[in-house]
Each structure stands twice: as structure tokens, then as C-alpha cells.
Amino acid sequence: MNSVHKPQPMTKGFFTPGVIVLLVLAVNGLGFLLGRFLFGIGSVTNLSNQYPWGIWIAIDVAAGVALAAGGFTTAALGHVMHREEYHIVVRPALLTAMLGYTFAALAVCIDLGRWYYIWHPLIMWNGTSALFEVGMCVMIYMMVLYIEFLPIVAERFIGRITLKGVFARLNKPLEALLRALDRGLSKTMFIFIIAGVVLSTLHQSSLGTLMIIAGPKVHPLWQTPILPLLFLLSAVSVGYPMVIFESMIASRSFGLKPEMDVLSRLGSFMAPLLSIYLAFKIGDMVIRESFMYLTEVNTASVMFTIEIVVGVAIPLRMFLSEVVVRSRLWLFVASCLVVFGVLLNRINTFVVAYNPPYAVKAYFPSIGEISVTVGFVSILVLLYRFYVRTFAVISIAKVTPAARAKYAIRGGRS
Amino acid sequence: MxxxxxxxxxxxxxxxxxxxxxxxxxxxxAGPKNILSPDRMGVLVDTTVCVGCRSCEWACKVAHGRSTQPLAEYEDRSVYQTSRRPDHESVTVVNEHRQEESNGTPVYTKVQCMHCDHPSCVSACIVGAFTKEENGSVVWDTNKCIGCRYCMVACPFQIPAFEFGEALRPDVVKCDFCFSRTQEGKLPACVEMCPVEALTYGPRTELIKVARERIRRAPEKYVHHIYGETEAGGTSWMYLASRDFAGLGLPNVGTHAMPGTSESIQHGxxxxxxxxxxxxxxxxxxxxxxxxxxxxxxxxxx
CATH class of the missing domain: 1.10.287 (Helix Hairpins)
Known part of the structure; x- marks a missing residue:
């Protein structure tokens, strides 16, 4: 296949005013994190015996894993179904997933009271625990993501390893290792790609199973036996909007033209995906008659309404419109709404809906919790920037007139 | 490829x-020990007998080697002005529930782990650190726990407490039904201490018979329900009371075993x-x- 688009490292400088702001936020978050390790979880969070889980679990872990779903949805589209026109979004989505899962795992780690025992689930199994399944799947999937990323690393360094001094003698073995890895992986990669999709469907749904055991402690607007299905459907729905969202931001930041052609095609998947999610969400509400909780005005009913209307219904209507899907601005807005909707859904399910029987006062995240979460997101964005400058992740269209013409005639096939 | x-x-x-x-x-x-023995033990708490002396709280601390004020200071009734919950320092507490409309005597309710027949914590724990023992006790293993606090999310009675102020090795703390004492043939510390015999220790099936008999003998004295017989699928600790349980800090948790739904999804x-x-x-x-x-x-x- 002669590709018009070729992934290549970005060349624009690392530092911009935005990057400086992110660095400040990152350092601030790390400061509070140090407090957590020196003085305990209670010293920087508002967590208590009433509210054992806060935004570190709701946002960093649950929402983080959901928003990294682009990794497996694009892999399914590009590699499993061999829709090659989508290959240019697979690498950015893979990088997002890899960084997203790494940070979700780090967030779990800092939230654990005994973080140094994070390896315990590997040898101490509890098959009845949804959390055990999530933990194992996430751990294995993270390995799979690293393996999927390895060829990109090999591609960058093969023939370019020039260590100096005492390390010079390592150049040849390293080179051989990279080549062997690259060759071995190119033959076996399909195993990991399918495994990645299977593992993702398993743990995306099991994240929903997590709150089922809390029973009546979770508000009936969210507590339902089909929570795992809803979590899976919403994760699948948020995969492409997240890819669109990032692709547009990256294009803007690096001064590229967004790949509207591919992004619009991704956008056209959204209406069916969101409809399925919304249908299950509303169907569940009708069957369990939980809509009666919407008649009273309180935090739960307001948050639920925002989640459904702003986060699902409005973007669904937008994606149905051809004008929106073709427009750079509106496609971006609609994608942002879906991302917001899923983020809010995870916060709602894990924090807003959680009503312990003996709550003394309601939970609201502390400055420390917010700082750490914001800091983690900042570091993630900075790492993304570092990676796309080091490795060939983002594809750039070659601007030769001939290629342009071919591109247009072939109907946008890249 | x-x-x-x-x-x-x-x-x-x-x-x-x-x-x-x-x-x-x-x-x-894989998985933790989760035994539902027909001979499991339990405790019947008769709140109509309890006088709120709180000596069970003192005995509990002594039996678990925790620092405590002298027993005499537990007579101070000012603690009853606030409703307390078990925490990492006290795994059992007694609360006073006054009747507002009539000026009847207040009801005292002892709170601790209910030691469920189908414990959510045992089902939920990521590393299987909780065990339902043959004698009915639900105990926690410090050598496995990673401090994820999923047990606290899962527990319908909001019992496990966490040492949020501990930086290095925070514990999850809850009543262990005096597992080491009962293994030696001794009574749980609180049961042994109770001066008015509000707490009765025995095989759970026997306790249900005892409770029914008490209700039958004095039907005007009791609400005709044993809290814990069917709550959350049944618990080892059960309560009798003269008033509606919901007003005594014992929540209506339904009769389904809490892990039922999530376990059938997982196994599916x-x-x-x-x-x-x-x-x-x-x-x-x-x-x-x-x-x-x-x-x-x-x-x-x-």
C-alpha cells in the first residue's frame, strides 16, 4: 500500500506557555503526593470511614480507563476489521491508551493504603472479587499495550543506537535485540491485538460491576445489575470522541491540518453507538422505574439529568447532523460533550451516587486530591508531547500535488 | 505483520x-475461605435489657490490647450526646436512642461487625484478606491486605474502618468476634463482660429459637422481628428491640445476600x-x- 500519510516525530519545540503551566500544575500535584506518602491518605484527602473512595478512584482510575478506550476501539477497527483508512489514528490512540492505563495504575497505587503490596493480587487470588478481575485485566492489558508500542520504539532506534564510551560495546547486541523483537512481533502482533480487545471488554465492564456489591449504598438512578453493560457501552462510545478530541488538539498544538476526512468518518459511527448506550440507559430506567427519582430536585437527580442530556442526548443529536460531522468546530464540540458525559458518569457512579447509611457530612474532594488529579493529567499531557516528538506517532500528509490528486480521486482512502 | x-x-x-x-x-x-457451617456461633443482643453501661466497649479494648481509660470513666454518659460509629480505635460502640414522642426509657444499641453469613467483604476483597471462619467469625488478615478499602465500599453495615492517618502500614479494623479467645474456648470479651446479660453467645440456630421464645412470652414488649435473622442474607449477630429497628441505627438492608448479584455476574x-x-x-x-x-x-x- 502506498501511503500518503506517514507517521513521523513532531519537530516543533517542547516548551510553550501551555507547557509551562502544565509543569507548574504537575509540580504542585507531586507536592501534595509527597504529603500523602509522608503523613498518610487522611492528611491530603477528605476520605473517611463513610467515604472510602473519592476522586482518585472515580476520575483517575474509572474515568481514566474509560477515556483510554480509544486504544482498543481503534485497534478493533483498524487491525481486526482491517479498515486501513483508520490506521493513522491507531498510533495516537495507542499512545493515549498506554499513558492512560499507566496513570490509572499509578493512581490505584497512590490510593492504596499499602501501596508496596500492589503485587499481592498476582499471587493472592479472589475469583469472586470484581476488583480482582479489574486489577488482573488492567495489569495484563498494560503489558499488551507496551508490547503493541514496542515496534514504534524499535522503528525509532534500529540503526541509530550510538551509545558512547563504555556502553559502546552494547550497541551491537542492542541493535540485534531490537531487530529480533521487531521481527518476532511483526509475526505475532495479531495475538496481542486480539488479546487487547478481549481484555478491554472484560475490564471495562467489570469496572461497572465494582459498585454492584455496594447495593443500596449507591443511588437507584445508577445502581442496576446492568452496570457492567452500561460501562462497556459507554467506554466503546467514548473511544472515538476521545481520538477526535486529542487529534484536533494535537493538530492545533503542532500547527498541522486536522485529518478531517478520517475524523468525520469516526464521527459518523457516533450516532449509532450513542443511541445504543442511551437506549439501554433509558430502558433500564423504565424497567426499574427509577425515573421516579427524577421528580424530586436534589444533587442526584440534577447530576443524572446533566449526564444524560448534556453528555449523551445532545451529542447524539449533533452527530446525526451531516453538518456537524463535517465541521471542524462542531465535531470537536460534540466529541467534547461525549467525553464530558462519560467522565461525569464515572464521577456520578463512584462519588455522587454513593450514599453511605451513616454519612455524617457529604464528601467533597480536598485541595490535595484535586491537585494530585490535575497534576497527574498534566504529567500525562507532557509525556504525550514528549512521546510524539520522540517517536513516529502522528501522521502527516505529504503535500505533493500528485499525492493530493490521487487522494481526492480515491475518495479519501489513505 | x-x-x-x-x-x-x-x-x-x-x-x-x-x-x-x-x-x-x-x-x-482461588479465593478466600468462606465457610457457612451449620454450627456457626452468633450473639443475640436484647436491646430491651441493655442499660448502656458501655463496659463491653472497655472489655473489647482490653481483650484486643488497646489503650483505654479506666472502666470507671465509661460511666460518663455525655458521650451519648452524639451518635458514634465503630472506628479504628473502637471496634464496638454503644449508642443511645431516645424516644421523642413518649418519655419512655431510651434504647441502647451496641454496634459492631454483624459477621454476615454471606459477607460482602469476603466476596469483594481483591486479595481475599477476609475469611468467614467455621465458627461464624469474619476475620481480616493483615498479611494480605493492600489497603484498597473496597471492603468498606461493599459492607452494607458500613463497618470496616481504615487508619487514614497512618502513612506506612494502615490497617483495616473491625470486630473479629474475638476469634483468638473463642478458639481457646473463652467467650467473646463483650459477652463475658456484660453485667445484665444483654448479650447471649451460642449456636446461631439456637439463638433464633431463644429469640422467638422471648417474643412469644412477652409479645407486648418486642417488635416481632429478629434483626439479622434474614437481613443481608442472615448475620451472626442478631438484635431484639422494643421499637422499629430503623430508628435504632439498624438500617433496612433487605434480605438478599449482598454479594449475590455481583458474584453471579462475575461467574457468568x-x-x-x-x-x-x-x-x-x-x-x-x-x-x-x-x-x-x-x-x-x-x-x-x-
Missing amino acids: KKKTRRDFLKTSALIGTAVASSSLHPAK IFAYFIPPVLLYAMLGGVMWVTRRGKESEHEELK
Whole structure:
């Protein structure tokens, strides 16, 4: 296949005013994190015996894993179904997933009271625990993501390893290792790609199973036996909007033209995906008659309404419109709404809906919790920037007139 | 993956299939001990007898080697002005519930782990650090716990407490039904201490008979319900009271065993790993078919 688009490292400088702001936020978050390790979880969070889980679990872990779903949805589209026109979004989505899962795992780690025992689930199994399944799947999937990323690393360094001094003698073995890895992986990669999709469907749904055991402690607007299905459907729905969202931001930041052609095609998947999610969400509400909780005005009913209307219904209507899907601005807005909707859904399910029987006062995240979460997101964005400058992740269209013409005639096939 | 032929694909797929199948033929007997013995023990708390002396709180601390004020200071009744919950320092507390409308005597309710027959914490714990022992006790293992606090999310009675102020090795703390004492044939410390015999220790089935008999003998004195007989699928600790339990800090948690729904979902998804393996095979099939499509397309182009 002669590709018009070729992934290549970005060349624009690392530092911009935005990057400086992110660095400040990152350092601030790390400061509070140090407090957590020196003085305990209670010293920087508002967590208590009433509210054992806060935004570190709701946002960093649950929402983080959901928003990294682009990794497996694009892999399914590009590699499993061999829709090659989508290959240019697979690498950015893979990088997002890899960084997203790494940070979700780090967030779990800092939230654990005994973080140094994070390896315990590997040898101490509890098959009845949804959390055990999530933990194992996430751990294995993270390995799979690293393996999927390895060829990109090999591609960058093969023939370019020039260590100096005492390390010079390592150049040849390293080179051989990279080549062997690259060759071995190119033959076996399909195993990991399918495994990645299977593992993702398993743990995306099991994240929903997590709150089922809390029973009546979770508000009936969210507590339902089909929570795992809803979590899976919403994760699948948020995969492409997240890819669109990032692709547009990256294009803007690096001064590229967004790949509207591919992004619009991704956008056209959204209406069916969101409809399925919304249908299950509303169907569940009708069957369990939980809509009666919407008649009273309180935090739960307001948050639920925002989640459904702003986060699902409005973007669904937008994606149905051809004008929106073709427009750079509106496609971006609609994608942002879906991302917001899923983020809010995870916060709602894990924090807003959680009503312990003996709550003394309601939970609201502390400055420390917010700082750490914001800091983690900042570091993630900075790492993304570092990676796309080091490795060939983002594809750039070659601007030769001939290629342009071919591109247009072939109907946008890249 | 460009040069891979279909034969390679099939060979590797078959290899993986065999590996997965052979590993799932012998599913590891994973999971914590969760025994529901017919002879499990329990405690019947008769709140109509309790006088709120709080000596059980003192005995509990002494039995677990925790620092405590002298017993005499527990007579101070000012603590009853606030409703307390068990925490990492006191795994059992007594609360006073005054009747507002009539000026009847207040009711005292002792709060501690209920030691469920189908404990959420045992089901939920990621590393299986909780165990339902043969004698009914639900105990926690410090050597396994990673401090994730999922037990606290899962518990319908909001019992496990966490040492949020501990930086290095925070514990999850809850009543252990004096597991080490009962193993030696002794009574739980609180039961032994109670001066008015508000607490009765015995086999759970016997206690239910005792409770029914008490209600039968004095039907005007009791609400005709044993809290804990069916709550959350049944608990080892059970309560009798003269008033509605909801007003005594004992929540209406329904009669379903809390882990029921989530465990059936988990077992449905992981029925001998069949659904994940099927999904894997299906995706492999799709990948193979679409690849063939692409290959023939390319051949036509040539």
C-alpha cells in the first residue's frame, strides 16, 4: 500500500506557555503526593470511614480507563476489521491508551493504603472479587499495550543506537535485540491485538460491576445489575470522541491540518453507538422505574439529568447532523460533550451516587486530591508531547500535488 | 505483520487455543475461605435489657490490647450526646436512642461487625484478606491486605474502618468476634463482660429459637422481628428491640445476600473462561476473514 500519510516525530519545540503551566500544575500535584506518602491518605484527602473512595478512584482510575478506550476501539477497527483508512489514528490512540492505563495504575497505587503490596493480587487470588478481575485485566492489558508500542520504539532506534564510551560495546547486541523483537512481533502482533480487545471488554465492564456489591449504598438512578453493560457501552462510545478530541488538539498544538476526512468518518459511527448506550440507559430506567427519582430536585437527580442530556442526548443529536460531522468546530464540540458525559458518569457512579447509611457530612474532594488529579493529567499531557516528538506517532500528509490528486480521486482512502 | 501468511496465523492461533484451554481445564481453586457451617456461633443482643453501661466497649479494648481509660470513666454518659460509629480505635460502640414522642426509657444499641453469613467483604476483597471462619467469625488478615478499602465500599453495615492517618502500614479494623479467645474456648470479651446479660453467645440456630421464645412470652414488649435473622442474607449477630429497628441505627438492608448479584455476574463472565475465549476466537475469525478480503482485493489490483 502506498501511503500518503506517514507517521513521523513532531519537530516543533517542547516548551510553550501551555507547557509551562502544565509543569507548574504537575509540580504542585507531586507536592501534595509527597504529603500523602509522608503523613498518610487522611492528611491530603477528605476520605473517611463513610467515604472510602473519592476522586482518585472515580476520575483517575474509572474515568481514566474509560477515556483510554480509544486504544482498543481503534485497534478493533483498524487491525481486526482491517479498515486501513483508520490506521493513522491507531498510533495516537495507542499512545493515549498506554499513558492512560499507566496513570490509572499509578493512581490505584497512590490510593492504596499499602501501596508496596500492589503485587499481592498476582499471587493472592479472589475469583469472586470484581476488583480482582479489574486489577488482573488492567495489569495484563498494560503489558499488551507496551508490547503493541514496542515496534514504534524499535522503528525509532534500529540503526541509530550510538551509545558512547563504555556502553559502546552494547550497541551491537542492542541493535540485534531490537531487530529480533521487531521481527518476532511483526509475526505475532495479531495475538496481542486480539488479546487487547478481549481484555478491554472484560475490564471495562467489570469496572461497572465494582459498585454492584455496594447495593443500596449507591443511588437507584445508577445502581442496576446492568452496570457492567452500561460501562462497556459507554467506554466503546467514548473511544472515538476521545481520538477526535486529542487529534484536533494535537493538530492545533503542532500547527498541522486536522485529518478531517478520517475524523468525520469516526464521527459518523457516533450516532449509532450513542443511541445504543442511551437506549439501554433509558430502558433500564423504565424497567426499574427509577425515573421516579427524577421528580424530586436534589444533587442526584440534577447530576443524572446533566449526564444524560448534556453528555449523551445532545451529542447524539449533533452527530446525526451531516453538518456537524463535517465541521471542524462542531465535531470537536460534540466529541467534547461525549467525553464530558462519560467522565461525569464515572464521577456520578463512584462519588455522587454513593450514599453511605451513616454519612455524617457529604464528601467533597480536598485541595490535595484535586491537585494530585490535575497534576497527574498534566504529567500525562507532557509525556504525550514528549512521546510524539520522540517517536513516529502522528501522521502527516505529504503535500505533493500528485499525492493530493490521487487522494481526492480515491475518495479519501489513505 | 505484513509478511504473515494465513498458515502462520492458523498455526499460532491453534497454539494459543491449546494453551488457554489446558490452563482453563484446571481452574485454580482461588479465593478466600468462606465457610457457612451449620454450627456457626452468633450473639443475640436484647436491646430491651441493655442499660448502656458501655463496659463491653472497655472489655473489647482490653481483650484486643488497646489503650483505654479506666472502666470507671465509661460511666460518663455525655458521650451519648452524639451518635458514634465503630472506628479504628473502637471496634464496638454503644449508642443511645431516645424516644421523642413518649418519655419512655431510651434504647441502647451496641454496634459492631454483624459477621454476615454471606459477607460482602469476603466476596469483594481483591486479595481475599477476609475469611468467614467455621465458627461464624469474619476475620481480616493483615498479611494480605493492600489497603484498597473496597471492603468498606461493599459492607452494607458500613463497618470496616481504615487508619487514614497512618502513612506506612494502615490497617483495616473491625470486630473479629474475638476469634483468638473463642478458639481457646473463652467467650467473646463483650459477652463475658456484660453485667445484665444483654448479650447471649451460642449456636446461631439456637439463638433464633431463644429469640422467638422471648417474643412469644412477652409479645407486648418486642417488635416481632429478629434483626439479622434474614437481613443481608442472615448475620451472626442478631438484635431484639422494643421499637422499629430503623430508628435504632439498624438500617433496612433487605434480605438478599449482598454479594449475590455481583458474584453471579462475575461467574457468568468467567464461566471456565469460555466467554472470553469465544470472544477471542470470534475476533480472530473476523480478523482472518477481513484479511482474506484485503488480500484478494490486492490480487485483483495486480
